[in-house]
Amino acid sequence: MPDQRALVHYRCANAKHQQGNPDKSDTLTIHEGKWAYCAHDIRAKDHQWTETGGLPLEEVRLAQRRPPKE
Secondary structure (H helix, E strand, C coil), rough: CCHHHHHHEEECCCHHHCCCCCCCCCEEEEEECCCCCCCCCCCCCCCEEEEEEEEEEHHHHHEEEEEEEE
């Protein structure tokens, strides 16, 4: 079983945050005690966190190219 602490449990679904920001490299933060990912920049405002169910970072990055499930 994978280490749950190492999985990303949230990703930002804000439409303005879907594209990566080449000037920023901070894409991971903690939200509600678990890892969260924003392709744009975790220091940006107005994140809209959606649950991933706990995925490896690479899967979250690939999924970022698709819209989140509503």
